[in-house]
Amino acid sequence: MSRIQSTFTTLKQQGKTALIPYITAGDPHPKHTVNLMHTMVKNGADMIELGVPFSDPMADGPVIQRASERALVHKVGLTAVLNMVKEFRQTDQKTPIILMGYANPIEAIGATVFADRAKAADVDGVITVDYPPEECGDFVKELQARDIDPVFLLSPTTEPKRVDLIVSQASGFVYYVSLKGVTGAANLNIEEVSQRVASIREQTKLPVGVGFGIRDAATAMATAAIADAVVVGSRMVQTIEASNDDNLLHNVATLMTELKTAVDAAKK
Amino acid sequence: MQLYDMPDARGHFGQFGGTFVAETLVEALEELRVMYEKYRHDPEFLAEFAYDLKHFVGRPSPIYHAKRLSDKVGGAQIYLKREDLNHTGAHKINNTIGQALLAKRMGKPRVIAETGAGQHGVATATIAARLGLECVVYMGSEDVKRQAPNVFRMKLLGATVVPVESGSKTLKDALNEAMRDWVTNVHNTFYIIGTVAGPHPYPMMVRDFQAVIGVEAKVQMMEMANRQPDAVVACVGGGSNAMGIFYPYIDVPNVRLIGVEAAGHGIETGMHAAPLTANSPVGVLHGNRTYLMQDADGQIIETHSVSAGLDYPGVGPEHAWLKDIKRAEYVAITDDEAMAAFHNLCRTEGIIPALESSHALAYAEKLAKTMRKDQIVLVNLSGRGDKDINTVAKLANITL
Numbered sequence A: 001m002s003r004i005q006s007t008f009t010t011l012k013q014q015g016k017t018a019l020i021p022y023i024t025a026g027d028p029h030p031k032h033t034v035n036l037m038h039t040m041v042k043n044g045a046d047m048i049e050l051g052v053p054f055s056d057p058m059a060d061g062p063v064i065q066r067a068s069e070r071a072l073v074h075k076v077g078l079t080a081v082l083n084m085v086k087e088f089r090q091t092d093q094k095t096p097i098i099l100m101g102y103a104n105p106i107e108a109i110g111a112t113v114f115a116d117r118a119k120a121a122d123v124d125g126v127i128t129v130d131y132p133p134e135e136c137g138d139f140v141k142e143l144q145a146r147d148i149d150p151v152f153l154l155s156p157t158t159e160p161k162r163v164d165l166i167v168s169q170a171s172g173f174v175y176y177v178s179l180k181g182v183t184g185a186a187n188l189n190i191e192e193v194s195q196r197v198a199s200i201r202e203q204t205k206l207p208v209g210v211g212f213g214i215r216d217a218a219t220a221m222a223t224a225a226i227a228d229a230v231v232v233g234s235r236m237v238q239t240i241e242a243s244n245d246d247n248l249l250h251n252v253a254t255l256m257t258e259l260k261t262a263v264d265a266a267k268k
Numbered sequence B: 001m002q003l004y005d006m007p008d009a010r011g012h013f014g015q016f017g018g019t020f021v022a023e024t025l026v027e028a029l030e031e032l033r034v035m036y037e038k039y040r041h042d043p044e045f046l047a048e049f050a051y052d053l054k055h056f057v058g059r060p061s062p063i064y065h066a067k068r069l070s071d072k073v074g075g076a077q078i079y080l081k082r083e084d085l086n087h088t089g090a091h092k093i094n095n096t097i098g099q100a101l102l103a104k105r106m107g108k109p110r111v112i113a114e115t116g117a118g119q120h121g122v123a124t125a126t127i128a129a130r131l132g133l134e135c136v137v138y139m140g141s142e143d144v145k146r147q148a149p150n151v152f153r154m155k156l157l158g159a160t161v162v163p164v165e166s167g168s169k170t171l172k173d174a175l176n177e178a179m180r181d182w183v184t185n186v187h188n189t190f191y192i193i194g195t196v197a198g199p200h201p202y203p204m205m206v207r208d209f210q211a212v213i214g215v216e217a218k219v220q221m222m223e224m225a226n227r228q229p230d231a232v233v234a235c236v237g238g239g240s241n242a243m244g245i246f247y248p249y250i251d252v253p254n255v256r257l258i259g260v261e262a263a264g265h266g267i268e269t270g271m272h273a274a275p276l277t278a279n280s281p282v283g284v285l286h287g288n289r290t291y292l293m294q295d296a297d298g299q300i301i302e303t304h305s306v307s308a309g310l311d312y313p314g315v316g317p318e319h320a321w322l323k324d325i326k327r328a329e330y331v332a333i334t335d336d337e338a339m340a341a342f343h344n345l346c347r348t349e350g351i352i353p354a355l356e357s358s359h360a361l362a363y364a365e366k367l368a369k370t371m372r373k374d375q376i377v378l379v380n381l382s383g384r385g386d387k388d389i390n391t392v393a394k395l396a397n398i399t400l
Helices: A003-013 A030-042 A062-073 A078-089 A103-109 A111-120 A137-144 A160-169 A190-203 A217-224 A234-241 A248-265 B023-039 B043-057 B067-073 B092-105 B119-131 B141-146 B148-156 B171-185 B202-210 B212-225 B240-249 B317-324 B335-349 B355-369 B386-395
Strands: A018-024 A048-051 A097-101 A125-128 A152-154 A174-177 A208-211 A229-232 B016-020 B063-065 B077-082 B110-115 B134-140 B160-164 B189-191 B231-235 B256-266 B271-273 B282-285 B287-291 B328-334 B376-381
Touching: A003 A018, A018 A030, A018 A062, A018 A208, A018 A234, A018 A248, A030 A048, A030 A078, A030 A248, A048 A062, A048 A078, A062 A234, A078 A097, A078 A103, A078 A111, A103 A111, A103 B282, A111 A137, A152 A160, A152 B023, A160 A190, A160 B023, A174 A190, A190 A208, A190 A217, A217 A229, A217 A248, A229 A248, A234 A248, B016 B317, B023 B092, B023 B171, B043 B092, B063 B212, B067 B077, B067 B335, B067 B355, B077 B212, B077 B355, B092 B110, B092 B119, B092 B189, B092 B202, B092 B240, B110 B119, B110 B171, B119 B134, B119 B148, B134 B141, B134 B171, B141 B148, B141 B160, B148 B160, B148 B386, B160 B171, B171 B189, B202 B212, B202 B240, B202 B317, B212 B240, B212 B376, B231 B240, B231 B355, B240 B256, B240 B317, B240 B376, B256 B317, B256 B335, B256 B355, B287 B317, B317 B328, B328 B335, B328 B355, B335 B355, B335 B386, B355 B376, B355 B386
Parallel strands: A018 A048, A018 A229, A048 A097, A097 A125, A152 A174, A174 A208, A208 A229, B077 B376, B110 B134, B110 B189, B134 B160, B231 B256, B231 B376, B256 B328
Antiparallel strands: B016 B287, B063 B077, B256 B271, B282 B287
């Protein structure tokens, strides 16, 4: 069983929803990333989604675009990100790490080399935004051969027939994007999300994470009530953006505590 | 000989092309694919398209025998396919009409576009005005500065021009931003991509709409010279004008197809926009797999060209394919060579070419010199140079 699968199993036994914060590796500076990861775990992260900076983040809104640009100033690419995961693993062998990024950095080294290196760094899951299942069959096989979970996105416009195709390739969990649009976009409609999550559950036994548009305790709590995982991205990055070297870890810890309290208080 | 039949059903040209997009765009592309399949052979749709090309654009564009230029160069006869004479001044209008007519049939009241030199933006704004569609054009803020006349034209036509400040602030970033708009507004918005790149079905659809260039040229060459050219030369950024003139010639033997990329300051300097000539690695950007200028980490690197329309780090997937199967050849021309060809055509033939097209002209001159006087080089003169006068004045130290 993969680390992601066992984390979901344990949380389910406790009646809890996973809290998955997202940060972009190297933002605001590569020296902070591993500390930020440990701080998030200490304050309630059940898993971490770690963004791989890319020069052309087409699916991201301005907040995460800026995070990518800040990281790229320091030339943080895939190799640097994998080194950060290795460093994190020296003191944390428990928390699943899911890389989230775009196809081209993977294409640049090739699927096999990427999968080998991700395994060596002890990465647990990979979300590749612009690899729909039709285009990445070989990549998925390379990951699964190494017990790394390929995590796929489902969107409000994904037809049930495609949901079947996607869940047949996915493992670990599926990630329901609760809004049309880019990351950090407007407010989410919890009723609509609830109905979609229920219908996705009819098509798969995989845990369902929900992300995009979760920005505070209230939306985190409402989402936690219907999902197996709550992913918080732009709000994390905004907090990082608004911090300085001295208060960065403190501000992130405060936000995480607030979100964790909300997620744990949700009525399942 | 097996007839050329690309792409496959999912938009692949061998290993190139495809649909590499976020899940949020998959259904929109599927809807577009289905609608395009429905209309691409529909007689009524094609008749409406043909009508607009004739009466609104002014097609067919003539082919012109540039005799003085040919004599001056001293080799093969140079013929020009005059896309610069189209309404709005470039080949871009062919494709925007096709896509806008499709948008109308799909009931989308709003169109968006990305633009580099501004020609595609102007062409989109033009057809949007004519059809009464709302139009938003994304343009890198660097390009907004260097192509001010086109920005003004778009505004006159009622379009909203959004300067894009992210990344390198050029064409690729405008494309990113247009994609983001589309993901958000997909219910009422049609994204009119201006080149033979992007996810399937765009590379195929844009090629099909631009193929009118080559279809006409084949007929016109017979009328004018009673034969087909020995070589067809066109500039390649994303590659839509080149695909448009190449495509009908792919199955014609003994016609060399030559794409001319922008070598900028020179391939060896790294400051260029010539992924095919520079043997850039294969990668994924803007929804398709193609040759792509990138660093070892897979980050897209900044390109350089004096012409905004060629300033793009990738290339349409079908060009990548034609290079691999050796049906087309790809070469590159520097900023300086393009400028010299620009001035040469102005003075010799009384035609002010776009800086993009000047790359094709520069290579055609080089090539013609090596050929016999009874041979023919056909250049796709993809656009007129009025938009470039500020750039040229600055480079030539001319005060306007």
